[in-house]
Amino acid sequence: MDLLHNLYxxxxxxxxxxNIIYCLVGVxxxxxxxxxxxxxxPTAIALLLPLTFTVNPTSALIMxxxxxxxxxxxxxxxxxxxxxxxxSSTVMTCLDGYQMALKGRAGAALSVxxxxxxIAGTASVILLxxxxxxxxxxxxRFGPPEYFALAFMAFGLLTVFGGAQPIKIVIxxxxxxxxxxxxxxxxxxxxxxxxxxPQLLGGIDFIVIICGIFGVAEVFNSIEEPExxxxxxxKMHLRDLxxxxxxxxxxxxxxxxxxxxxxxxxxxxxxxxxxxxxxxxLAEKRYSKHPERFGTGxxxxxxxxxxxxxxxxxxxxxxxxxxxxxGSPTTAVMLAGFMMWGIRPGPLLFQTxxxxxxxxxxxxxxxxxxxxxxxxxxxxxxxxxxxLPYTIIMGFIVIFASVGAYSVNNNLxxxxxxxxxGVLGYVMKKLEYPIVPLVLALVLGRLAENSLRQALIISGGxxxxxxxxxxxxxxxxxxILAYLTPVIRWAMKGLGRAKADAS
Amino acid sequence: MSFSWEESRKMWLAELxxxxxxxxxxxxxxxxxxxxxxxSEFEPGPGFLPLWVGVVLIGCAIFVIINILKKHVKxxxxxxxRTKLGLHVLIIIFITFLLLPLLGFSIGLALFVGITMxxxxxxxxxxxxxxxVVTAIAIHFIxxxxxxxxxxxxxxxx
Numbered sequence: 001m002d003l004l005h006n007l008y009x010x011x012x013x014x015x016x017x018x019n020i021i022y023c024l025v026g027v028x029x030x031x032x033x034x035x036x037x038x039x040x041x042p043t044a045i046a047l048l049l050p051l052t053f054t055v056n057p058t059s060a061l062i063m064x065x066x067x068x069x070x071x072x073x074x075x076x077x078x079x080x081x082x083x084x085x086x087x088s089s090t091v092m093t094c095l096d097g098y099q100m101a102l103k104g105r106a107g108a109a110l111s112v113x114x115x116x117x118x119i120a121g122t123a124s125v126i127l128l129x130x131x132x133x134x135x136x137x138x139x140x141r142f143g144p145p146e147y148f149a150l151a152f153m154a155f156g157l158l159t160v161f162g163g164a165q166p167i168k169i170v171i172x173x174x175x176x177x178x179x180x181x182x183x184x185x186x187x188x189x190x191x192x193x194x195x196x197x198p199q200l201l202g203g204i205d206f207i208v209i210i211c212g213i214f215g216v217a218e219v220f221n222s223i224e225e226p227e228x229x230x231x232x233x234x235k236m237h238l239r240d241l242x243x244x245x246x247x248x249x250x251x252x253x254x255x256x257x258x259x260x261x262x263x264x265x266x267x268x269x270x271x272x273x274x275x276x277x278x279x280x281x282l283a284e285k286r287y288s289k290h291p292e293r294f295g296t297g298x299x300x301x302x303x304x305x306x307x308x309x310x311x312x313x314x315x316x317x318x319x320x321x322x323x324x325x326x327g328s329p330t331t332a333v334m335l336a337g338f339m340m341w342g343i344r345p346g347p348l349l350f351q352t353x354x355x356x357x358x359x360x361x362x363x364x365x366x367x368x369x370x371x372x373x374x375x376x377x378x379x380x381x382x383x384x385x386x387x388l389p390y391t392i393i394m395g396f397i398v399i400f401a402s403v404g405a406y407s408v409n410n411n412l413x414x415x416x417x418x419x420x421x422g423v424l425g426y427v428m429k430k431l432e433y434p435i436v437p438l439v440l441a442l443v444l445g446r447l448a449e450n451s452l453r454q455a456l457i458i459s460g461g462x463x464x465x466x467x468x469x470x471x472x473x474x475x476x477x478x479x480i481l482a483y484l485t486p487v488i489r490w491a492m493k494g495l496g497r498a499k500a501d502a503s
Numbered sequence: 504m505s506f507s508w509e510e511s512r513k514m515w516l517a518e519l520x521x522x523x524x525x526x527x528x529x530x531x532x533x534x535x536x537x538x539x540x541x542x543s544e545f546e547p548g549p550g551f552l553p554l555w556v557g558v559v560l561i562g563c564a565i566f567v568i569i570n571i572l573k574k575h576v577k578x579x580x581x582x583x584x585r586t587k588l589g590l591h592v593l594i595i596i597f598i599t600f601l602l603l604p605l606l607g608f609s610i611g612l613a614l615f616v617g618i619t620m621x622x623x624x625x626x627x628x629x630x631x632x633x634x635x636v637v638t639a640i641a642i643h644f645i646x647x648x649x650x651x652x653x654x655x656x657x658x659x660x661x
Contacts, residue, residue, distance in 0.1 A: 051650055167570075171525055171563045174556050178532060181556070185539075185549035192549055193535060216596070223589040223623070391624035392634070395616035398596060399642060402612060407652045415600060423593070430581060431521040453546045461545045 003129060006354065010362030013355050019062050019363060026063035027367045030070020031374060034086045035078055035382050036393060041071040041087070042329040042439070043218055046210040047400035049337050050407040057341040058356045062363040064337065068330050069121060069313040069364070072273060073371045076113040076306055077382055080106055089273040089309040092281040096294060096301030103297050107240030112251050112299055113306040114375035115243075120259035120307035121368040124314040127263055129361055131315075132350075135322035139347035142323075144454035145465050149475035150325055151448035154269035155441060156482030161268075161275050164434040166486035172428070176438035179204060180445025187453060199413045206336040208405045208414045209421050209442060213435055214329075215401035216422025219394050221429055226390065241376060243299075251303035254284050258307030266312030269319060272328040272436075273309040280308030314364055321345055321357055325444065329436050332443045511576035518577050522567035529560030588623060595619060607657025609647065613639035 013019060033044040045064050052060040075087030080097035093113065100109040142150070155173050159166045182193045183203030194200040243251070258280040265276035284304035285294045294301050319325045324346035326332035338345050343353060350357055374382075405418035425435055459465035467473050532553055539550030571577065599615040606614065617635030620626045626634075643661055646652045 051646075051652075054651070167563050167566050171560065171567070174560050174563070178553065178556050178560075181553050187546070188540070188543070188549045190539060190549050192539060192553060193532075220589045220593065223592055224583050224585045226585070389620075389624050389626070391620045391626070392616070394592070394623075395612075395619060395634075395638065398615060399612045399638070402600075403608065403642070403646050403652060403654065406608070406654065410653055412600070412603060412655070415603070419596060419600060426589075427521075431518060432579075433521070449552045452552075457546045 006133075006358045007129065007362060009354060010358030010360075013058060013359030014062065014362035014366055018056075019059055019359065020366065022059040022063040023066050023363050023367050024370060026066020027070040027073075027370050027374070029063075030067035031074035031371065031382060032385055033067065034071040034074020034076070034090075035385050036388075037078060037084055037086050037222070039218060039222075039393065039397065040214070040330075041068050042210065042333050043214040043397070044071070045330060045333045045337075046207065046214050047397065047404055049333065049340065050207050050211075050404035051400075052337070053340065053407070057337075057343060058359045060337065060341075061334070061356065061360050062367075064334055065317070065360060065364060066367045068316075068334075069310055069367060070371055072306075072309045072313050073114065073117050073375055074382065076110065076117075076302075076375075077379065078386065080109045080113070080302075081383060082386070089277050089313075090306070091274070092277050092305040093302055095281070096296070096298050099295065099297035100299065100302065105240075105297070105299075108243050108247055108299065109302050110375065110379060111241045111243055112247065112255075112303045114372055116251065116255040116258065116303045116307040117310035117375075118368050118372040119255050120262060120311040121314055121371075122365060123259050124263050124266075124311040125361060125364045125368070128314055128318055128364075131267070132318045132322045132357075132361075135318055136347040136350045139323050141471065142347070143469075144451040144458065145469050145472040146475065148448055148451035148455055149466055149472035149479065150269075150323065151444045151451065153475040153479035153482065154325060154327075154444060155437075155448075156479035157269055158437045158440065160482050160485050161272065164432055168433045169437050172433050172435070172437040173441040176441025176443075177445045177448075179209065179438075180442050181449070186446075186450065199409070199411065202409075204417060205408045205414065206339070206442060207408050208418050210333055210336070210439065211401040211404045212418040212421025212423075213425035213439070214333075215397050215404075216419060217425025217429065217435075219397050220422065220426040222390060222394070247299050251299045254300035254303040255307045257283060257287070258304035259311045261304075262308030262311030263315040265308070266315035266327065267318050269325055269327045269440075273312040273316070276312035277305035277309040280304040310368075317360070321349055321360075322347060324349075324447075326440065329439045332439050335443055508576065510580045510582075511578055514579040514581045515571060515574065515577040517581040518571045519568065522564050522571060525560055526564035526568065529557045529562075529564055532557030532560060591622060592619060595622070603657070604655060605657055607659060607661050608654035609639045609643040609661045610657060610659060612642055 014023070029044065030041070033039055033041065044067050048064070071087055072089055075085055075090035076093055076097065078084050078086040079090040079093040080101050083094050083098040085091045085094055097109045097113070100106065158173060159169050182200055184191055184201055191201055261280045261283060262276040265279060266273065281301060281304055284300050285291045288294065288298070288300060316327045316331050319327045320331040320335060324335070324344065326335045335345065343349070343356070401418055401422070402415050405414045406412065408414055428435060455465050466476050536550040536553035536557055539553070540548035541550045541554060542548050595615060595618055599611050603611045613635045616638045617631040620631045620634060621628065639661065647654050
């Protein structure tokens with residue numbers, strides 16, 4: 001009954017005229033961002049975040065959530081029609097989606113992606129409604145040792161899901177932690193790495209860093225490597241969007257499996273929507289009786305990753321809302337938003353701000369439905385956006401990043417810093433140092449350090465506190481295992497090679 | 504995708520420089536954090552976390568450097584055909600930011616849009632000029648008035 005009551009509260013907030021407009025703007029903008037290569041959800045939200053200082057936090061979050069899951073829908077269009085993923089989470093969709101388009105089934109590919117995303121998204125919201133409050137209740141038992149252990153595990157999981165060389169993931173994580181330590185130390189009041197510069201005493205604002213590292217860096221990367229593809233010039237009629245019975249039979253369970261995989265991967269810190277879509281595709285291929293069809297235009301190859309990325313984009317809100325721990329760069333940027341509005345996400349959020357939590361969750365039903373309609377009836381206008389010259393998009397990014405960085409403290413020093421971080425992000429990408437660990441470590445750094453200090457004060461300086469408390473012990477063990485994964489992989493590879501040599 | 508020996512050699516050098524930069528950063532972090540107290544009563548001091556961050560950075564950097572020194576090339580391209588264009592944009596952004604106190608945000612950023620459209624997109628001067636004017640008006644009214652962000656106005660007052 002509680003759930004229904006909460007849902008009622010949520011819809012009474014989400015269905016106000018103002019919030020419907022914010023939701024519509026969010027999903028529409030998300031869809032556009034998804035279509036445009038070279039700009040992703042974290043960049044879009046980072047650029048818009050400083051402009052929402054004065055907006056009601058619930059409305060702003062509804063809009064940002066709309067952007068997040070809207071991006072997952074929008075990226076599909078370019079993946080299917082030009083074989084260029086608008087988003088990293090739709091890379092897997094290119095494999096079969098583009099092949100379907102070449103065979104004249106672009107409409108069916110886009111349709112199954114929209115329907116699958118909608119079903120998975122809605123199912124994910126239902127699961128989120130049940131899981132998130134339970135997780136929040138469970139997290140009420142968390143003290144400083146558990147929070148430190150959770151951050152430790154999240155950093156470790158980055159080496160598993162990070163995708164890059166583990167050593168570079170660790171370096172990137174350390175850079176994030178280092179940036180988080182700049183400014184006055186909250187316990188001793190001593191300045192750290194401020195070098196007498198007054199603007200650095202308060203630390204470097206997260207918005208300044210992400211506007212540079214996501215926004216401006218992306219401009220340089222996109223200039224250097226423009227993602228261009230040839231648009232399939234195929235006249236699409238409404239009837240082309242309907243799936244045949246065989247296509248529906250082939251894709252329905254793929255959608256379900258994709259939704260389940262996406263939901264659980266999205267909940268894992270550092271899991272993210274890209275990993276979810278990748279794993280869903282691999283699982284579907286392994287499960288299929290005809291894996292050889294994958295890569296040649298199998299509709300399941302579109303249905304599974306598309307369902308998974310949307311489910312993950314929604315379940316990613318569970319750790320953010322219930323624990324205050326972001327699982328992906330986009331939720332990390334949203335956490336910065338919470339801080340900006342003076343709201344602390346975590347277990348108490350469900351009690352202190354039920355209107356915000358349930359309004360946000362209820363808006364996801366509305367947003368997913370709006371996106372389903374948009375993706376069935378409004379494909380041509382979104383395809384037309386691809387014709388927008390990149391120079392104009394680039395100009396917009398630089399304008400939003402500069403104004404965003406300036407608006408944090410109303411000084412030009414932050415604008416210069418933002419440019420510096422833009423160059424850093426660009427160089428890091430060129431040298432294959434991943435950005436995501438830096439961002440997550442930057443957000444979690446202060447929480448991790450403060451929790452570590454508080455935990456050691458509680459234990460009188462003994463590190464055993466992290467191992468003797470069951471929840472923190474499990475997190476620490478999982479973290480250690482995650483850090484050791486590269487070593488285990490390397491050892492197993494060596495063992496496999498030795499076996500092959502022997503035989 | 505094929506990479507020439509020369510390109511791979513440049514990538515190798517860039518990787519090595521990257522590793523050395525991380526090493527220098529790690530050493531600097533250890534040096535500066537050693538000036539902060541490492542431990543106070545029952546709890547780590549302000550120097551605790553940075554010191555360990557520095558130590559891990561040094562360790563990782565040594566690993567990266569040794570790894571790259573074992574090879575003679577690294578597959579990849581550091582300088583791509585359009586890298587120069589990216590550098591031009593960086594210089595234009597740099598000059599724009601230098602001129603922001605003088606021109607103000609609206610006009611400074613609008614000029615940036617117009618100039619990059621001309622240099623990168625090879626659009627006609629008229630299109631670039633018109634876009635710049637519309638951008639200046641949009642920045643002034645959207646950010647300055649609608650969102651009430653007190654942007655620097657420059658000598659013209661915009």
